[in-house]
Amino acid sequence: MATRIALxxxxxxxxKTSATDNLAAGLAEEGKTVLVVALDPQMNAERRMGVHVDEDNPIPTVSEAIKNAQPGVAVDAIxxxxxxxxxxxxxxxxxxxYDLENRVSEAAVPGAVLRLRTALxxxxxxxxxxLFDLPPSLGHLTQLGLCATDHALIISEPEYDSVGSAVRMRDFIDENAAVLYNPGLNVLGYLINRYRAQLGAHNFQLDGLDERFGEGSIWTPYVKERTAIKDAADSEVPLRxxxxxxxxxAADDWRKLAQHLIKVTS
Ligand SMILES: Nc1ncnc2c1ncn2[C@@H]1O[C@H](COP(=O)(O)OP(=O)(O)OP(=O)(O)O)[C@@H](O)[C@H]1O
Ligand SMILES: [Mg+2]
Known part of the structure; x- marks a missing residue:
């Protein structure tokens, strides 16, 4: 059985998407098999791995899998x-x-939030x-992922607003896990991205995080702001x-984070 993690x-x-793709790479370097489930109509996660979904390439996607919602139907979209x-x-x-957004209007149908879990x-x-690449909201698409996953991993910049949004995500999970049919859902930890050591504000934020989120919950190493991370994503190649x-x-740092992921989930 796969261990499922929503980022x-x-x-x-x-x-979030950088972490999804780079942790997938790190896990693969550790010999692990990985399924990345893109839950964002921006289509970034798969594009960065060289998968282009457009009118010239009409392949089944997570959107059809969620709409159909029969047990196991997501296999057709792999x-x-x-x-x-x-x-x-x-x-x-x-x-x-892009039309994954249309699944949101179906959210009021009883049991709608279970559709992805069933399809998988x-x-x-x-x-x-x-690994589920979540969109930047707490709406239905994120809830489909949180219903289907075993764990959540919160990605944050060491910035005031980003940490505030991480707190909202944690509180949302704590308050809603049961109504998302997933009472055992937990936050595995917090992965820090885009760290700039020369910024006093970043170091100030990091100083308070252990206390705020719990001893040992902040993963290391912190991923630094690196042009290479953007370049690899833009050119659709693995960082290494x-x-x-x-x-x-940078790839070594992601691999260490993948090793940590393996450690905390085994
Ligand atoms: N550590 C980093 N150093 C440099 N660039 C980065 C780093 N992490 C992410 N980026 C780049 O920053 C941009 C935003 O990152 P990404 O798309 O992964 O964020 P996201 O949280 O998934 O965004 P969204 O909320 O739009 O889904 C991308 O161009 C990505 O390549
Ligand atoms: Mg993204």
Whole structure:
């Protein structure tokens, strides 16, 4: 059975999708198989792995899987990624499409929030980790992911607003896990992205985090702000494939975070 983890924050642009793709890469480097489930109509997670969902490429996506909602139907949407080996053999993606937004208007139908969990039944039984890339909201798409997952991982910048949004996400999970049919849902920890050591404000935020979120809940290493991380995402390649010293150092940090993920979930 896969261990399922939903990566989120109520704030946009903090690196939820970067964390999803780079942790998938780190897990693959540890020999783990990974299914990435894109739950954001922005379609970033799969695009950065070289999967393009558009009118010229009409493949089944998470949107149809949620709409259909029959047990196991999401298997039809599993897609190969375009990254090189070893990633290509170990990582699969269930892409999103812009019309995923249409699933939101169906949220009032009784049991609607269970649709993704049902569609995924049995689909990741032979996968080690399933990662959900959540959108920057606490609305229905995020709730579909929180209903289907075992754990949440909150991604945050060491910034005032981002930490505030992380708190909202944590409180939302605490208050709503039971009504999302997932009373055991827990927050695994907090992954810090876009750290700039020279910024006093970042270090000030980081100083207070352990106390705020709980001893040991802040994952290390912190992921630094690195042009290489953006460059790899923009060119649809794994970070390590860039081959520069900075990219390798960043890929090593993501791998350490993947090792931590394995440790706290096994
Ligand atoms: N550590 C980093 N260093 C440099 N660039 C980064 C870093 N993390 C993310 N980025 C870049 O910043 C942008 C926003 O990151 P990303 O899309 O991963 O955030 P997100 O939280 O998923 O955003 P959204 O809320 O829109 O889904 C992207 O262009 C990404 O490549
Ligand atoms: Mg994103």
């Amino acid at each position: 989120g924050n109520n704030k946009g642009g903090v690196g 897609t190969e990624i375009a990254w090189p080996e070893p990633y290509r053999s170990l990582i699969r993606v269930i892409p999103a499409r 039944e049995g689909v990741d039984d032979d996968v080690d980790y399933t 494939a860039l081959g520069t010293a900075v990219a390798t150092e």
